[in-house]
Amino acid sequence: MAIDTGTTCAERSSAIDALHAATALYTSTPVVEALLDRMGWPDADGRLLDPSSGDGSFLVCALARIPTPAGDFGALGRVQGWEMHPQAVEHARERIADLLASRGWTEGDAARGAELVAHEGDFLTADPRGTFRFVAGNPPYLRWGHLPQLLKETWSPVLPDFARGDLLHAFLDRSVSIMPEDGVVGLVTSDRWLFNATTTGLRRTIGRKAGISHLARLDAATSFYRPKTRRKNSAPRVHPVEVVLRPLGEDMLELCGRPISPDGAFDEAHDGPVLADVATVKLAPWLGPKGIFLLGSEQARALPDADLLPAVDSDDIDPETDVLGQPTRFAIRTTRHAEPAGAVREHLLSSRGRMPKRGRLGRWWMPPEAITLPLDRPAILVPRIGRRIRAVRLPAGVLPVNHNLYVVAGQDGRSLDEIEGILLSEATQAWVARNAPRLEDGYLDIRAGLIRRIPVI
Ligand SMILES: C[S@@+](CC[C@H](N)C(=O)[O-])C[C@H]1O[C@@H](n2cnc3c(N)ncnc32)[C@H](O)[C@@H]1O
Structure with missing residues (x-):
């Protein structure tokens, strides 16, 4: 027993x-x-x-x-x-x-x-x-x-x-x-x-x-x-x-x-328009580590023949005012069908060894993620990680990088000011606080899909 x-x-x-x-x-x-x-x-x-x-x-x-x-x-x-x-x-x-x-x-x-x-x-x-x-x-x-x-x-x-x-x-x-x-x-x-x-x-x-x-x-x-x-x-x-x-x-x-x-469980009752109906929301490209497609000012000056775009990340934004500072980085823009020559070619080939494997899948002169954002008009950058939605105005021609979110006016005629108003409204902030996945220390994981679903009231 x-x-x-x-x-x-x-x-x-x-x-x-x-x-x-x-x-x-x-x-x-x-x-x-x-x-x-x-x-x-x-x-x-x-x-x-x-x-x-x-x-x-x-x-x-x-x-x-x-x-x-x-x-x-x-x-x-x-x-x-x-x-x-x-x-x-x-x-x-x-x-x-x-x-x-x-x-x-x-x-x-x-x-x-x-x-x-x-x-x-x-x-x-x-x-x-x-x-x-x-x-x-x-x-x-x-x-x-x-x-x-x-x-x-x-x-x-x-x-x-x-x-x-x-x-x-x-x-x-x-x-x-x-x-x-x-x-x-x-x-x-x-x-x-x-x-x-x-x-x-x-x-x-x-x-x-x-x-x-x-x-x-x-x-x-x-x-x-x-x-x-x-x-x-x-x-x-x-x-x-x-x-x-x-x-x-x-x-x-x-x-x-x-x-x-679990995605947007609480906006199911909203059958009116959402932000995707009035604006285009895209993800800013990742161009690989700094020094290859993304250059500091000095490196950029050494490549006068390159097609360079001022490029910005969340560290270019004043955390108090959400105003964009002077860009200090530049992105080399290339196109699929034109293999670069001269100094740009030399630079990209010689720095290619530093590109991680996941960024080396396509043509050697193309960045890991192509630049396809409509840069011909002013836009709004929304940082991907934040305690709330922040809306940072971008002049035309400035490229956001590293998976920040990029919002431009859509076809329905709403101005960028109106879209900014929707993004920053109290109703939107409360909706985002309820629906965005939480990260540590009160930060929210703000993805393109979430921004597109924001109810437009
Ligand atoms: C997912 S852990 C969570 C622990 C803790 N609540 C936390 O959040 O950090 C689940 C715990 O439940 C315990 N557990 C499993 N079945 C149980 C039961 N029937 N009654 C009490 N505890 C149980 C496991 O041993 C395990 O430590």
Whole structure:
């Protein structure tokens, strides 16, 4: 009997190890902070639960926002985490204890306090006590078929069919099912559950109780980190989103079974014109490293026969005024059908060795991305990365480079001033803040497709 129990414990522990190895993809602090902001933690009363707390990022950030006077164990009850993997729980407790110690808790009290916050347990079978107005976290994503057999056997009897395709589905379903009337669920998830046909039942069930009040893509490269022990393995490929679910009400996206696109989810109701109807939006070319097609002033002077265009990047823009400075770079313009001769030929051939492989795919005298922007008229440059949309006026003939966005007036007769007005309007800035994928430190990933979809009101 004793041996049986021992074997079961070992099996369980190795199943949990395997589960953790497959699902531990921890959330970076800027993403956690932004999600807590969106959820309004801790503006309202109530407690917060992270159902799969890993090394405790959500717990630490949530606790850091509320007062926890030294020795006040009751104050810690507002933030609670569940995690199955013992080492991860240990790690979370250490981080929480560090936070408490930095707030004047004694070492012993801080360690005891941390145990009251980070629980070792299974969110899907345990019953976290009491009501949680806030559920925040990044649940595990793992297909049912990839689960260790022991965990399939544990969860099969407690999970409804529609929540069994992936562990994420079970967490979404349970998080919403425990949501009180004034609750809010803020999760980082992979995007598939929003539009796959196999998750129709899940969307429908969640949708009876909650709608989506915020949905935006996250940047997979900067939103996560792996536990130290897992760094050697490659991280799973996910397309992450942040999603905030609230009890049904106004101004939210209905979850009724139909697929939801994370791209521009909130502008679906807009059937009027979008920026692409009144302006042309293009991506500025990448010409390779400086010194080949893109020259400094001195290099440019040494090539008097070259067809040179003043070229600008985001560092040419005054960060306070968004006014363009005097261009200090020049781009060599070449055409496909005319092989350059003389000094231009010599320069391009001799510098070609410095062009990275991905830029050397075509003719040697053509840059990696051709210059096709309509440069014969004034335009607006919108930097690709920013905390908001910035609109920088460009005179005709000035070439933006390095994937900045280039906007010129379209056929419908709107002036560039009017287009600038649309880009800089409060409505547009708010729409972009909702729809652009987030990068670190409050920066947004502003792509051509996003700019083209801006509603013109
Ligand atoms: C994607 S990580 C997220 C960790 C943390 N919330 C964060 O955002 O940094 C998911 C974690 O869920 C844990 N986990 C998996 N199944 C669980 C369950 N049924 N109950 C509690 N934790 C679970 C895994 O061990 C893993 O550490």
